Amino acid sequence: MDDTPEDDYKNHLDTAVEEIRDEWPRRDNYSEELSFNPLCRLEVVCDNFGCFDYRLNVFQKWEEGHLGKEQVEEVFQKSETPDFSDLLGLFSPTIDDLDNFSIPAKDFIKTCSYDRRACSHKNFYSWPSDQYGRCYTYNSAYRRVTVKENGKEKIVFAKVKKTSSTGPVGGLRVTLNIQTSEYLSLLSSEVGARVIVHSPYHIPFPEDEGFNVSPEYSVSVGVTRKELKRVGKPHGNCAPNTNNSDFMQYASLRCRKECVEREYWRQCKCYVSKNHIGMHAEDRPEDQCSPFKVEQKVCMDMVMFSYQQRRFTCNCPPACQQTLYMTQVTSGQENRLFYTIVQNMKQEAIADDLCSNSSSNNATVRFHVYMDTLSYETIEESPAYTFDTLICNFGGNLGLFLGMSIVTIVELIEFLADLLLLLFPWNRRRQYASEAFKTIFLGE
Template sequence: MFEDEGVALRSEPRDKGRSSKTNINRRWYRRVMWLVVCLAMLGYGSLQCHRVVTDYLTYPKKVTIGVGEDMSTEFPAVTVCNLNPLPNRERLRGHPVWGAFVKIEEENLNPKCENLTEQYGKESADPAYGAGTTYGGGDANVGDATDDLNRRKRFAEDTKYSIPKDLTTADLSNDELETKRKRARRQAKDEAQTTRLACGVYYKYFLKMQESKQGPSIAKQSTESCSKDDYKEKLRFNPLCGVEVVCDNFGCFDAHLNVFMETTKFNSNTNTTMVCPSCSKKCWRKKWFDSWAKGKLSPDQVVELFSKSRTPDFSDIMGTFSPSPLDLDDYGVPAKYFIRACSYDQSACSHEQFYGWTSDSYGKCYTYNSAYRKVRIRGSKNTNYPGLATTTSPGSMNGLRLTLNIHADQYLALLSSEVGARVIVHSPHQIPFPEDQGFNVLPGVSVSVSVTKKVIRRVGEPYGNCSNTTSSKRFIRYSSIRCKKQCLEREYWRKCGCRVSMNHDDDIDADDKPERHCSIFNTTQKMCMKMTAYSFHRGRLSCQCPPACLETQYKTQVTASETNRLFYTIVQNMKNTRIADDLCSGSDNGTVRVHIYMDTLAYEEIVETPAYTFSTLLSNVGGNLGLFLGMSIVTMVELTEFLVDIVLLLLSRRRRQKEHQTIADHTLKTQNRTVIKEAGT
C-alpha cells in the first residue's frame, strides 16, 4: 500500500513537468502566429500609409463649377479701335513713306480685269521671290530680263566660294581643269557650310526657318564651337527682292539660303548707275537703294516691294511697314472725332469718359469704364480716379451704345485689308491687347453684343501654378498676357537695343530701357526682332508668366441687324446735333454702331481647391494605423511613454551599477590601506 502511494507520489512531478512543457510549446506557437500577424499588418499598414503620403505629395486639386448671382455687378470695360491705324490720308500726302502709299492708291482706284492669271503666283519666275513684274520707268530693265537674270545667277554660283588661282593657270586639259574646279568648289562649299553652322548666327536662323516650312534639312547641325576668330557677318536688306542678305567670309546669301550677288551697270540713256541683284530680273537705280536706307520711298519702290510678296494678301509685306509711335500720335484720330455718340443705361455719356492709349497694330484706342482713367478735380489741378460704372439692369434695353466714325474715306488702304472697328470687352482693371483679343465690327449695320461674366479662382503653390503679384506700379491686377508681352519687350531691349511695343511699355521700370524705337529701315534691328520673336514663340525665353489666381473673363455673343437710318435721321433733325456722319454723306461705309449689354447678373464661377489637405492626410494615416495595428494617438502617446520609461530604467540601472562599482572600489582601497597599516605595525 505504501509502496503504491510512494509510486503515485513519485509520479506526480513527472506529470507536472509534461504539462508545463506542453504549455510552453503552445505559447511558442502562439507567439510565432502573433509575430507573423503583427509583421504582416505592420507591412501592409506601412504600404497603405506610403500610398497615402505619396498621393498627398502630388498635391491634387479639384475644380468646382458653380453659378452665382449679384444684385449689382461691375460693368465690363469696352475698348474700341479703328482697324486702320492711320485714317488720315490727306495729311499723309507729304510724308516721306506714307506719301508713296497715297499716290499708289490714287493710281489703282479701278480694278485691272485683263491679262490676269487664274492662280496666284502661276507665272512666278522664281518660287523664292515671286513674279518679277514691271512698274513704270522701264529704264530699270537692262537688256533681256530673263537672260540677264540667269547670267547673274550663274555668275553668283561661280563666284560663291574662293577657288585657288593655280587651278585656273595650271597646264591641264579642259576636262581635268573642270574636274579640279568642281572638286575645289565642293570642298570650299563644305568648309563654308561647316563654318556657318558653327559660327553664323543668321545662317542658323535662316536654316531653321527653312526647315519649319520645308521640313528637316539634310545639313547636319554643328555641335562644334566656332574656331574661326575672323568670321564676320554683315546684314542688310535688299528692297528690290524684299529679302534679307548676309555677307560673310565666303560670300553672300539671302534669307532663303540662295546665293546672292550684285553687279553694277551704267545706263547711258538715263545717265544713272544701276544695281542688278542675282535674285531679281530687274535692276534698280543706285539712288533708290540709298533712299531706302534713309527711310524715303517713291511709289515705284513701294510697288516693287509689294510685287515681291509671296502671299496673295500681302500679309508677308505688311509687317515691313509699321507706323512709328510718332506717326500714330500725329495722324491718329482724336476721341471727339472718333466717338460720335455715346449712352450708358439710358443716360448720356461723351468721349471724355474714355481712356485713350496707343496699340501696336491699331494705333489710337479708347476704353470706356477703365480703372486707369484720371479726371481733374474741380477747382484744383490734382487728378483722381473716378468710380467704375455698375449696373443693376441687364438686358438689351440697357448697356453701352456707341456710334463711331471710322473715317473710311481717309483710310490708308494698304495698311489694312478690312474696314471697321475692333471691339474688346474685358475687365476694367486690365488694358487689352487688340492683336490677341476682341472681334471686328463692320460699318453700315447695327451690332449687338451680349455679355456674360465668368470668374476663375485658381489655387496657388504647391497645388497649382498661378500668380497674383505684379511688379507694376501702374497696373495693380496681374495679367498673364501682359507679363508675356513685357517679357518679350525686355528681350528686345536686351538683344536689339531698341523699343518695339507702344502698348504700355512705359509701365516697365528698368534702367536699361532704350530711348529710341526700332526702325523698319534698320535691317539689323528688324532681323533681331524676328529672331527674338522666333525664340519667344518656340518657348526658348525664360518668361515665368503663370495664369492669374483671380481672373475675370467676359464671354460675348455678337449679332448684327440692319440699321434704321430713318430713326437716326429723325433724332438728328429734332436734336439738331450731328450723331453720325453717314446720314449726311449718304455712305454706309464710315459709321459703326455697336451696343454692348449684360445678358444676366448671374455669372459662372470656376473654383480650384486642394483635393488633399494636411488634415485629410492625418485622417487617412490614422485610419490605416488604427485598422491594421490598432493604434491611435493615445496609443502612440502610451507607447512613447513606455519607451521613455525603458530608457530611463536602463539609465538608472547603469547609474546604480556605477555607484556600486564606486563603493566597491572605495571599500577595496580602504581595506588595502588597513592591511598595509597593520603590516607596518
C-alpha cells in the same frame, strides 16, 4: 580656266566705270565705297552715281528707314501670300504719328450713352496699340480725372462704374465715325472697328482678342461674366494679381508680351511695342525698331523665332484670380430713318451717314454692349490632397490598423483558451473519477 566671282566682279566694275566715264562728265572728288549687305548677301558699291551690286543692278538703300514709291511697290511685290498677310505690322506708325494723324476722340466718338444716361468722349481712356492705332476704353481704371480737394485741384484715377441693369434696355451704346475716306486701302484689308470686352483694370491687346464691327449694321453684344480662381503653390502654379507702374492687374498674355519685348530691348537695343509694356521702365531703349533697318529686322526675326522655338522661356503662369467676359454678338440692319428723325429733332449731327444716301461712303459704326445677367459662373480649383487630408488619412489608417490588431489578439487568446479546454478537459475528468469511486465503494 573659268573666272572666279572676284574676277567677274572686277570686270563688271571696270565696264561700268568706262561706261560712266563716256556718258557722264568728269566729276571732281570722286569717291567709291565697298560694303556688304547682310540681307541680300551681296557686295554693294556706292559712288557718286548711286549704289550698285556686282552685276550692275541698282541697289536701293533702306538703312535710313525712308522708302519711296518704288521701294514700297517692291516690298509688296515680294510678298509671298495672296493677301499680304505676311506684311502686317510692317508699316506701323510711331507714337508721334498717332498723336499727329489719328482721329481726335471728339470726332471719332460721335454719340455715347450708358444705362440710358448721356456720356461723351471725355469718359474714354485713350491708349496706343501696335496694329490698330489709337484705341479708346470706356470705364477704364487707368483714366485720370481732375478733382478738387481742400480747394486744390488734384489728378486721381477715375472710379470704376458698376451696373445693376440687365438686358438690351441698359448698357453702353456708342456711335463711331471711322472716316473711311482717310483709310490707306493698301494697308487696310477691313473696314470697321475692333471691340473688346475686358476688365476695367486691364489694357487689352486687340491683335490677340476681340471681334470686328462693320458699318451699315447695328451690332448688339450680350455679355456674361465668369470668375476663375486657381490654386497657387505648392498645389498649383499661378501668379497673384500684383500691379506695377504700367498695369494694375496681372495677366498671362501681358506677361508674355512683356517678356518678348524685353528680349527685343536686350538683343536689338530698340523697342517694338507701342502699348503700355515697359512704358516707364528705366532700361527701355529710346529708338523704335524699324523693319527697314537691316540689323534690327534680322534681330527682331531671330528673337521671334527663338520665342516660337522656346529657345528662351517666359515664366508667365495664369492669374490666380481672373475675370472673363464672354460675348455673344448679333447684328441687324440699322434703321437710318430712325436716326434721321432723331437728328432732325435734336438739331445736332449724330452721324455722317445720315447726310448721304450712298452706302459706299458709310463710315458710321453703331454697337450696343449690355449684361445678359447679373449672375455669373465661378470655377474654383481646390487642392486634391492637403496637409489636413494627410493627417486625417494617416490617423484613420492608424486607427484601422491598431483596431484590427487588438481584436485579432483577443480573438487569438480566446481561440487558444477554447482549444486548451477541448484538449485538456480537467473538470470532466474529476467528475468521472468521483462517480467511479462512489460506484466502487457502494458496491463493496
